[in-house]
Amino acid sequence: MSAQGCVVLLSDYAEASLEPVAVDPATAPILSQDLVHSAAGVSYREQRRVTAVVERSADTAAVGAADRGAPGPAVVVYLPVSVRAERLGVLAVTLPGDDVGGATLDVLEDVARVLGHVLTGARRYTDRFEMLRRRRELGLAAEIQWELLPSLAFELPAFSIAGALEPAYEIGGDNFDYAVSAHCLTVAVSDAAGHGLRASLLASLSCTAMRNARRAHCSIVEQAETANRHLVEQFPGPDFVTGLILELDVDTGVGTILNAGHPPPLLVRDGAVSELLVPPELPLGLLGATHYPTHPIALQPGDRLLLLTDGITEAHQRGEQEFGYRRLAALLAEHHELAPPELVRHITRAVTKSCNGEISDDATVVCLDWHPKQPPAQ
Secondary structure, eight states: OOOSEEEEEEEOTTSSEEEEOOOSTTTTTOOOEESSSSHHHHHHHHTSOEEEEESSGGGTGGGTOOOOOOSSOEEEEEEEEEETTEEEEEEEEEEETTOOOHHHHHHHHHHHHHHHHHHHHHTTTOSHHHHHTOSSOOOHHHHHHHHHOOOSEEEETTEEEEEEEESTTTOOSEEEEEEEOSSEEEEEEEEESSSHHHHHHHHHHHHHHHHHHHTTTOOHHHHHHHHHHHHHHHSOSSOOEEEEEEEEETTTOEEEEEEESOOOOEEEETTEEEEOOOOOBOOBTSOTTOOOOOEEEEOOTTOEEEEEOHHHHTOOOTTSOOOHHHHHHHHHHHTTTSOHHHHHHHHHHHHHHHTTTOOSSOEEEEEEEEOOSSOOOO
């Protein structure tokens, strides 16, 4: 294989563009690629290999690729870089027009898979890749929230999960978390009152307290009550955090869910969208003696569950209607074929567009698909 050049393109925080990782003068002129209107973006969104023919080496930088100045046309191969459904970016490899055989492409796909694990590991010891992903400065509150987040997407044969939040560079009080064990999935979505740094600190304490309890083998009731107790102690007064916590047996689809003053999730079953009514209790942080009872939930194979914060449904421009559950339900029905990572990106883009790019409140959405290998025994 005689590659003429290669470059890694990383998704920015808002999943709006793919930013090149420049390593030498030859890769410095490479341009960012729009996530929607580019071949690299197609590879990222659809998680598949895409090829594009470049007639002149001078054109490669414009399409997010590197070239060493070899004469004649070339082919740019874009390969998605991801780890267990979490989309990190795209590897763009420039090849001579006569070197795109099946064996070459198989090798490149292996390289892209390994690269995903390398980038994930690098996050623990360098800021380089995080800095490259930032198209503008990240607010301090947003920095705290992004550091709290788990992988933005994950999948196993029985389920797929993905989350997204906006405004990506200014997020303050919204948060989501999940944890996977041998047969159990725990998912939490929360929304701290207010905006900015104080809301971020509320959300941080709530999320960390629940994680701490979860890792001590506590039930979701104990997780909620632990977070509630610490919030009351550390933030006395009117501050609070709303939240939903779900615990699901991924083999059977049976589980429990509790609601601490949070908007209800949406259930998509056989193409129909409905609210999953979960009686709400007081938000976390208001009253130390609050008890949070659980309610049963039973998913069917192929079900999709959408957990969200009110920033999704209440988003609107001044003087205009809110985005609303009805519009969200229509969007879910229209784009039922999208995988969770692309669906949540699509939802946050639609909400942002409805506000003309200016969201006044944090907006978070988490999509969970349950697709067991074998239907559970009746």
